[in-house]
Amino acid sequence: MEQSQKSQNALFQVYLRLRPPPPGQAVSERFLTVEEPGDDAPPTHITLNPPNDNRRRAVEKFAFTEVFEEDSNQLDLFHGTGVLPLVEGVLGPQGGEGRDGLLATLGVTGSGKSHTILGSRTQRGLTQLALDVLFRSISNNILDPATTTSLHATVAASDPSEAQVMSSQMFLDTMYGDPTAASRASSRAPTPMVGESYAPPPTPRRHLQRPSALPIVPDISNVTVDADSNAEYAILISMYEVYNDRIFDLLTPAIPNKSTKDFRRRPLLFKSTEQSPDRKVVAGLRKIICGTMKEALMVLEAGLHERRVAGTGSNSVSSRSHGFFCVEVKKRRRSRMPTQWGGSALTIVDLAGSERARDAKTQGATLAEAGKINESLMYLGQCLQMQSDLGNSTKPNLVPFRQCKLTELLFSNSFPSTSHQSVPSTPSHHHSSQQPRNPQKAVMIVTADPLGDFNATSQILRYSALAREITVPRIPSVTSTILAQSTASHYFSPRAGRMSPTDTERETMEIAALEIARMSEEIDGLRAELLAEQQQRLEVEAHLESMTDRIMEVEAEVREECFSEMEETMEAEMRRWKASWAQEQDKSEEHIDRKLEIYTRSIDACEEDKENTPVRDISLESENERLRREVEILRREVQGRSPSKGQRAPLRDMHVGDLGSQMEKMRVSGGSQRVASGGSPVKKVRKLTAKKWDMMGEDDDLL
Numbered sequence: 079m080e081q082s083q084k085s086q087n088a089l090f091q092v093y094l095r096l097r098p099p100p101p102g103q104a105v106s107e108r109f110l111t112v113e114e115p116g117d118d119a120p121p122t123h124i125t126l127n128p129p130n131d132n133r134r135r136a137v138e139k140f141a142f143t144e145v146f147e148e149d150s151n152q153l154d155l156f157h158g159t160g161v162l163p164l165v166e167g168v169l170g171p172q173g174g175e176g177r178d179g180l181l182a183t184l185g186v187t188g189s190g191k192s193h194t195i196l197g198s199r200t201q202r203g204l205t206q207l208a209l210d211v212l213f214r215s216i217s218n219n220i221l222d223p224a225t226t227t228s229l230h231a232t233v234a235a236s237d238p239s240e241a242q243v244m245s246s247q248m249f250l251d252t253m254y255g256d257p258t259a260a261s262r263a264s265s266r267a268p269t270p271m272v273g274e275s276y277a278p279p280p281t282p283r284r285h286l287q288r289p290s291a292l293p294i295v296p297d298i299s300n301v302t303v304d305a306d307s308n309a310e311y312a313i314l315i316s317m318y319e320v321y322n323d324r325i326f327d328l329l330t331p332a333i334p335n336k337s338t339k340d341f342r343r344r345p346l347l348f349k350s351t352e353q354s355p356d357r358k359v360v361a362g363l364r365k366i367i368c369g370t371m372k373e374a375l376m377v378l379e380a381g382l383h384e385r386r387v388a389g390t391g392s393n394s395v396s397s398r399s400h401g402f403f404c405v406e407v408k409k410r411r412r413s414r415m416p417t418q419w420g421g422s423a424l425t426i427v428d429l430a431g432s433e434r435a436r437d438a439k440t441q442g443a444t445l446a447e448a449g450k451i452n453e454s455l456m457y458l459g460q461c462l463q464m465q466s467d468l469g470n471s472t473k474p475n476l477v478p479f480r481q482c483k484l485t486e487l488l489f490s491n492s493f494p495s496t497s498h499q500s501v502p503s504t505p506s507h508h509h510s511s512q513q514p515r516n517p518q519k520a521v522m523i524v525t526a527d528p529l530g531d532f533n534a535t536s537q538i539l540r541y542s543a544l545a546r547e548i549t550v551p552r553i554p555s556v557t558s559t560i561l562a563q564s565t566a567s568h569y570f571s572p573r574a575g576r577m578s579p580t581d582t583e584r585e586t587m588e589i590a591a592l593e594i595a596r597m598s599e600e601i602d603g604l605r606a607e608l609l610a611e612q613q614q615r616l617e618v619e620a621h622l623e624s625m626t627d628r629i630m631e632v633e634a635e636v637r638e639e640c641f642s643e644m645e646e647t648m649e650a651e652m653r654r655w656k657a658s659w660a661q662e663q664d665k666s667e668e669h670i671d672r673k674l675e676i677y678t679r680s681i682d683a684c685e686e687d688k689e690n691t692p693v694r695d696i697s698l699e700s701e702n703e704r705l706r707r708e709v710e711i712l713r714r715e716v717q718g719r720s721p722s723k724g725q726r727a728p729l730r731d732m733h734v735g736d737l738g739s740q741m742e743k744m745r746v747s748g749g750s751q752r753v754a755s756g757g758s759p760v761k762k763v764r765k766l767t768a769k770k771w772d773m774m775g776e777d778d779d780l781l
């Protein structure tokens with residue numbers, strides 16, 4: 079397993095750190111053995127010894143750039159894993175272009191990733207140490223956002239990632255509250271420096287507690303790296319996490335959803351932008367300009383607070399996302415007419431713990447997360463495997479890094495940009511077309527607990543190791559045992575009665591032994607094949623799991639879409655119904671109005687009738703008068719024509735007087751009847767006329 083040459087060319091240097099047992103814990107049997115190198119060189123290989131569980135498993139051997147054993151401390155890791163060259167590369171010393179750096183940790187939950195990268199309450203991690211050396215190395219060249227007025231504007235204008243650039247003071251005030259207000263409100267000393275106690279502000283706007291104390295050991299105050307003395311620098315901090323293969327900003331607070339009481343965050347895209355056509359960037363992040371290490375650490379604390387953590391069966395607080403902490407070092411030539419900002423970035427990644435989903439007693443969302451984590455780590459393993467197989471970092475297409483967000487983010491800056499890719503489209507790019515962008519330098523620290531979970535640890539080691547060698551243990555005992563047994567039975571059996579086997583017997587035994595050896599070889603080969611198949615099955619299972627999650631996600635999305643579509647249709651239907659209801663109402667109101675109008679008109683007509691009644695009475699009177707006159711004429715005619723008939727009772731006495739009074743009565747009663755019944759006056763007139771003719775008939779008869 080000659081890896082030294084290959085690992086020099088590899089995209090990632092992969093280190094292994096073994097975690098010491100917690101103090102007081104009974105030391106059980108280690109399943110990991112560090113192979114001692116022959117010379118004075120540090121160890122690079124480990125052997126994984128499967129537990130003694132009657133299952134004959136292969137012994138696996140893994141190669142790393144270097145192995146740090148349990149007694150290694152933070153400083154050993156800081157110096158041994160090449161953090162200093164990473165920081166120096168980012169600063170671009172001596173007028174250099176600078177080189178992106180990436181520092182990542184990977185390991186089973188509880189194996190010491192966070193301890194290594196972020197430290198503990200008492201010890202600083204590699205992040206704090208890197209920030210310390212970075213800020214100190216550029217202390218004479220760094221621009222302070224509080225004093226350099228144009229800094230914010232120029233940095234924001236040159237940022238190619240559509241970022242929301244903010245000053246540290248404004249950001250920290252939003253997250254923690256105004257520290258000066260805290261000091262004014264209490265009798266405590268003003269905001270202390272790193273390592274001292276912070277007084278919590280009385281009314282923090284985001285309710286975040288300022289870290290009470292930040293560790294100051296290990297001390298590296300004598301360590302600096304080369305910077306560009308002719309340049310001026312600005313430091314931008316951004317943080318994001320990859321959760322379920324989506325990118326979320328950790329410095330933009332999530333918006334609470336009132337109905338679900340959940341937090342809604344907008345996923346960001348990893349894409350090429352107008353100002354960055356040659357390489358992809360996480361677009362739309364919030365970036366904080368920090369003038370001091372303390373500010374950068376406070377931003378880091380705020381971002382860590384935002385990061386999603388949840389309890390699982392394996393660890394009470396387990397990282398369920400891949401966390402990214404980016405330190406962008408903006409650099410420009412120091413002069414009266416400053417040039418555009420360029421620069422490189424140091425990205426520190428805390429990869430999610432890869433607990434095995436079923437072992438972790440997880441379910442629902444957590445199970446889906448575990449599936450996604452396992453899948454992204456599987457792709458990471460494929461990329462690392464491919465890089466070490468190729469031993470050549472200049473062929474990006476051969477490393478399958480575009481399969482998921484995690485590998486895209488980790489590997490896309492690993493390859494030197496080709497000439498056509500490197501041509502910048504805007505002056506904001508620091509790189510000229512003649513100077514292709516340097517490929518990033520990447521360091522991965524794998525953490526493992528030699529007393530922890532064998533299965534989970536072996537899976538991680540398979541994903542991450544630079545090389546792997548499987549040895550299936552031979553069964554020396556099979557052949558020898560049979561031979562020994564048969565020989566012994568022949569040689570020493572008292573019943574055999576002879577001291578040595580015949581030549582034919584010996585020959586048969588030899589053939590049998592050879593056959594056994596051949597079969598044993600065959601079995602070994604089959605075992606190795608089985609092991610490879612098992613590994614493949616694990617990978618396929620992880621893929622299947624993540625596909626199932628995806629299906630569930632898509633189903634949920636489709637349901638949501640259907641629901642909102644249905645809601646829209648219902649709303650449209652409701653609007654239509656309301657409109658036709660309003661129309662109907664208008665119609666019925668119109669109908670009622672018309673009815674009312676008719677009623678009013680008839681009432682008016684009645685009123686008019688009332689008013690017209692005397693006129694009709696007058697006309698009746700005149701009719702009466704006319705009739706009286708006619709009757710008088712007729713009486714006179716009758717009298718003139720027959721004087722003998724004059725003996726008869728005069729007509730006037732007999733009828734006309736009665737008729738007159740009767741007519742008078744009718745007029746009065748007819749009038750009152752008309753008013754009472756409201757009937758038509760025309761009808762009454764007709765009745766009257768008929769009565770007149772009836773009477774005339776009577777008169778005629780009389781005549």
Ligand SMILES: Nc1ncnc2c1ncn2[C@@H]1O[C@H](COP(=O)(O)OP(=O)(O)OP(=O)(O)O)[C@@H](O)[C@H]1O
Pocket residue numbers: 096097098185186187188189190191192193194198393395396397430431525
């Ligand atoms: N090298 C070490 N020396 C001393 N203590 C350690 C070391 N590594 C880990 N620990 C301790 O082990 C515990 C678990 O470690 P840590 O939280 O770093 O695990 P992790 O891998 O980050 O887990 P997770 O994935 O759940 O975040 C912590 O209490 C930590 O202090």
